[in-house]
Amino acid sequence: xxxxxxxxxxxxxLVLTVWVSGGPQRGGTAAAARxxxxxxxxxxxxxxxxxxTSALDEGARSKVQFPFEGPxxxxxxxxxxxxxxxxxxxxxxxxxxxxxxxMNLLQTTLSxxxxxxxxxxxxxxxxxxxxxxxxxxxxxxxxGRGGPGSGGLIFGEDEYYLAFxxxxxxxxxxxxxxxxxxxxxNLTLWGSEASMTPxxxxxxxxxxxxxxxxxxxxxxxxxxxxxxxxxxxxxxxxQAILSSRVADLVLGPGQDGRVIQPEGIRxxxxxxxxxxxxxxxxxxxxxxxxxxxxxxxxxxxxGNLPETYxxxxxxxxxxSAAYFRIQGPTLVIEYAPQQGSVDHIHTIYRDPTNDYGxxxxxx
Amino acid sequence: xxxxxxxxxxxxxxxxxxILVLAGAVAISAHRRDEYLQAARIAIDPDRVEIALxxxxxxxxxxxVLARIDRDGDTFVSPDEARAYARELQRVVALDVDGAPLRxxxxxxxxxxxxxxxxxxxxxxVNLAAPLPPLAAGVHHLRxxxxxxxxxxVYLANxxxxxxxxxxxxxxxxxxxxxxxxxxxxxxxxxxHPRVQLSAGVALMSMLGVWRRRxxxxxx
Numbered sequence: 001x002x003x004x005x006x007x008x009x010x011x012x013x014l015v016l017t018v019w020v021s022g023g024p025q026r027g028g029t030a031a032a033a034r035x036x037x038x039x040x041x042x043x044x045x046x047x048x049x050x051x052x053t054s055a056l057d058e059g060a061r062s063k064v065q066f067p068f069e070g071p072x073x074x075x076x077x078x079x080x081x082x083x084x085x086x087x088x089x090x091x092x093x094x095x096x097x098x099x100x101x102x103m104n105l106l107q108t109t110l111s112x113x114x115x116x117x118x119x120x121x122x123x124x125x126x127x128x129x130x131x132x133x134x135x136x137x138x139x140x141x142x143x144g145r146g147g148p149g150s151g152g153l154i155f156g157e158d159e160y161y162l163a164f165x166x167x168x169x170x171x172x173x174x175x176x177x178x179x180x181x182x183x184x185x186n187l188t189l190w191g192s193e194a195s196m197t198p199x200x201x202x203x204x205x206x207x208x209x210x211x212x213x214x215x216x217x218x219x220x221x222x223x224x225x226x227x228x229x230x231x232x233x234x235x236x237x238x239q240a241i242l243s244s245r246v247a248d249l250v251l252g253p254g255q256d257g258r259v260i261q262p263e264g265i266r267x268x269x270x271x272x273x274x275x276x277x278x279x280x281x282x283x284x285x286x287x288x289x290x291x292x293x294x295x296x297x298x299x300x301x302x303g304n305l306p307e308t309y310x311x312x313x314x315x316x317x318x319x320s321a322a323y324f325r326i327q328g329p330t331l332v333i334e335y336a337p338q339q340g341s342v343d344h345i346h347t348i349y350r351d352p353t354n355d356y357g358x359x360x361x362x363x
Numbered sequence: 364x365x366x367x368x369x370x371x372x373x374x375x376x377x378x379x380x381x382i383l384v385l386a387g388a389v390a391i392s393a394h395r396r397d398e399y400l401q402a403a404r405i406a407i408d409p410d411r412v413e414i415a416l417x418x419x420x421x422x423x424x425x426x427x428v429l430a431r432i433d434r435d436g437d438t439f440v441s442p443d444e445a446r447a448y449a450r451e452l453q454r455v456v457a458l459d460v461d462g463a464p465l466r467x468x469x470x471x472x473x474x475x476x477x478x479x480x481x482x483x484x485x486x487x488x489v490n491l492a493a494p495l496p497p498l499a500a501g502v503h504h505l506r507x508x509x510x511x512x513x514x515x516x517v518y519l520a521n522x523x524x525x526x527x528x529x530x531x532x533x534x535x536x537x538x539x540x541x542x543x544x545x546x547x548x549x550x551x552x553x554x555x556h557p558r559v560q561l562s563a564g565v566a567l568m569s570m571l572g573v574w575r576r577r578x579x580x581x582x583x
Contacts, residue, residue, distance in 0.1 A: 083479045153482065244537040247517040248400055254417075254486065258404060259524040261532045339398060339421075 038192035041292035042170050045189065048108040049168040049176075052101040056089075060098070064089040068166030073175060073186070073356050077253050078202055078346060080125075080181035081154040088177065092158025102162055109176060109187060114288030117201055120217035121183045122157045127208045128181075129156035155181055173361060182346075184253070187289060188357030194293040195360060197351040200253065201288065204344040218345050221284045221335060226318040228277045228310070232265070237316070239265035246313040246323040249336045249348050259352045262327045264311025278310055282326060285333050285349040304328040330354065396483065397423040399512050402519035403456075407505060407548055409498075409529050412465065414491040414507070416452060422483030424515045429480060438477070445474040449489045457508040458493055465493035500552040502533075508543045520544035529553065 036044060053061055066072040066087070077084040091099060107115050159180045166174030173190040182202035188195045203217040216222075232240060242263060250260055267275055282301055287294045301308070307329050314322030314337075321337035332350040353359050400419040405412065420428040432448045433440055449472035458465040470490040479485030507520055518541040522532045525548075534547040 079484050083476075083482050083484050242537075244539050244541045245517075246541075247398070247519060248402065250402065250404070250519055250521050255404075260404065261522040261524055261535060263535060339396060 036290075036292045038194065038292045038296065039170070041290050042189050042191060042194070045105070045109050045176070046168045046170050048101075048105040049164060052098070052105055055098050055101050060089060060093070063087075064162060064164055065167070066163055066165045068174060070165070072163060072165050072177070074256060076177065076179050076184035076186060076198075076200070078182055078184070078200055081159045082152045086161040086179065088161035088163030090158065091160045091162075091180075092156075105162075105176075106178060109290060110185075111287050111290050111294060114290075117217055117288060118178070118183065118185065120215050121201060121203055122160055122180070123210060123215065124203055124205055124208060124217055125155050125159070125181050126157045127205060127210075173357060175356070185288070186356065188360065190357060190360045193357075193360050194289060194297075195351060195354045195357045196286075196289045196293070196297075197349055197355050198256065199285070199288065199349045200347065201285070201349070202346040204338075206343045206345050218284075218335075218347065221281065221347065222342075222345075223318065224277065224281045224284065225312075225324050225335065226316070226322070228274060228281060229312050229316050229322075229324070230318075231274055231277060232270075236265055236269060237312075239269065240310055240312045241316075242311055242313045244313065246325075246336065248338070249334045249346050250325075251332055251334060251350060252346065252348050256355060257352075259332075260327075262309040262311075264309045264325065264327075267305045267308040267310065267328075270310075275305060278308070278326065279305070282331065282333065285347070288349075301328060301331055304330055396421045397515065398517045399424055399428060399515040400517050400519070401509055401511060403507060403509060403544075404521055404523055405505070405507055405544070405546065406523045407525050407530050407532070407546065408495075408527050409550060409553075410495050412458065412460075412493045412495060412505060413470070414456065414458070414467070416456070416489045416491065416509075418452075418487040418489065419485065420480060420483065420515075422481070425481045425483055427515075428512070429477065440474055440477055442474075445472055445487070448472075448487075452489045452511060453491055455509065455511045456491060457506075457510075459506050460495060460498070461503055462506075463496070465495070467491045467493045498550055500550055502547065502549055505546045505548065506543065507546070510542060513542070516542070518542050522546045522548075 053064070056064070072087060075087060077086075089102070091102065094102065103119075106118060110118060160178065160183065161180060163177040164174060165177060166172065168174050168176075171191055173188065176185070176187045176189070178185045179200075182200075182204060184198070184200040186196065186199055201218065206218060206222075207214060207216045209215065229237065229240065251258060267278060270278060279298070279302060283294070283298060286297045286301060289297075305328070308331065309325075309327050311325045311327070312322060313324070314320060316322070319342065321340045321342045323334070323336050325335075326333040330351045330353050332352060333347070335345065335347045338344040338346060351359075398421045400417075400421070402417045402419075404415045406415075429440070430436075432444055434444055434447070446469075449469055453467050453469045456467060458467055468491065470492050472490070473488045475485035475487065477485075480487070509516075509518060509520070520537060520541045520543075522535055522544070525532060529551045531549045531551070532546055533549055536545040536547070537543060
């Protein structure tokens with residue numbers, strides 16, 4: 001009976017989303033959400049959360065819900081389960097129908113490209129699990145010998161968690177949190193406004209084969225950045241390229257509230273075409289959330305372009321492990337290969353003025 | 364009794380973790396391996412410098428780093444052992460302004476679970492601070508240098524955007540591996556409070572008025 005009820009709810013959400021968007025479109029609910037106003041996008045996301053919670057039992061509902069004021073907001077990490085204990089609804093504990101409802105919620109919340117990125121990062125972690133990456137001593141089904149909480153690292157698609165910080169609402173502030181190893185999406189919503197910072201999309205392996213296709217979750221970020229650094233002339237490269245090695249993210253997890261001094265070449269020193277390339281890189285992060293929110297965010301970043309900097313560390317030959325940073329008054333993006341490996345990438349996306357929706361809440 | 368038992372249990376768990384980690388030919392992916400990341404974020408105020416130092420040993424060097432911290436070798440890092448290690452950092456980090464050495468104080472330290480450190484993902488945090496001597500308005504240079512565990516260390520050093528608008532960072536110069544960072548900054552003179560400016564203006568105008576009235580009376 002439960003699956004019947006869940007199916008009915010899911011169909012209802014689908015019909016509602018299509019109805020709100022004005023008709024069926026290729027690409028499903030996310031494509032539909034692309035056409036929505038920000039307020040309608042929030043309504044659509046809230047509807048998807050209700051569809052999910054109605055498919056959960058009481059225990060699961062209490063797991064997913066957290067008070068808006070509390071420690072849960074900042075409880076995210078790039079680390080795998082076993083050494084970082086997330087709170088919330090664990091994907092591995094859900095029925096197939098409940099899992100589908102979570103994915104429907106993500107598809108409604110994110111842009112098609114953002115949804116692709118998130119699912120490819122999760123699938124990459126599944127690759128890590130099945131190739132024994134998580135098991136000390138080698139292959140072992142992905143669960144480290146010590147088990148959770150005692151040093152065993154746990155990888156795979158089951159180890160991603162969903163949390164609602166505050167009650168999903170079209171009129172009050174709340175936050176949707178989804179994350180696991182190499183992924184943290186923190187989306188604060190308040191009516192027609194949204195902030196998806198801080199968020200951490202990362203990847204290992206950064207390239208793998210799935211169903212005969214090469215998958216690179218962060219491939220476009222990498223390729224577009226190399227294209228930009230190589231589009232600069234020698235003098236501009238000298239301004240952009242830092243003289244020292246940058247070994248990791250400077251403003252990764254645990255660095256909330258910090259703003260580092262910008263470095264590199266200022267966007268005003270770039271040609272118009274190069275500025276467009278820079279914004280195109282930024283969109284890889286800002287565009288993870290649905291276009292209804294990504295467009296105003298991009299407009300804000302575009303407005304701050306004269307105060308935005310692009311910094312680079314490492315070789316300029318694509319295929320090398322190179323660090324880059326884009327920083328403006330409301331933006332920090334860092335892309336950091338780990339220990340010189342192109343197959344293990346960490347990135348961070350922040351808005352120093354609006355992490356966890358601070359600016360929205362101050363209004 | 365309960366505390367003693369739970370402490371024993373936690374020690375046993377840590378020891379078990381150590382055995383498991385060392386027993387296997389560890390092939391854990393996704394984590395820093397043979398490097399010891401030491402990331403400094405430096406905040407400059409007109410009269411004070413603060414350094415937040417995050418230290419993350421990779422999985423292959425964690426045992427070596429921990430051995431130096433866990434001095435009694437009981438596979439448990441006590442608050443005293445963590446504090447002693449923080450003091451070692453305090454001694455080894457060098458800071459000067461315009462060539463004059465600054466005396467760093469240990470503000471606090473936090474130590475993550477030992478198993479997180481052993482897995483190459485635990486970051487120890489050491490907060491240091493130094494008072495600055497009275498400096499004249501103008502250009503100054505703050506030099507930070509960290510040579511701790513240079514055999515395995517990789518370093519990050521960054522100036523934070525100053526919270527006080529009297530301080531403006533104008534450049535950051537580093538060596539190739541970021542062990543050393545020189546921050547060039549401008550210190551502006553303290554601003555006079557608007558009320559003081561207003562009072563001074565009113566007083567000046569009053570004096571001018573009195574002077575003009577006297578001159579007028581004298582000319583009659």
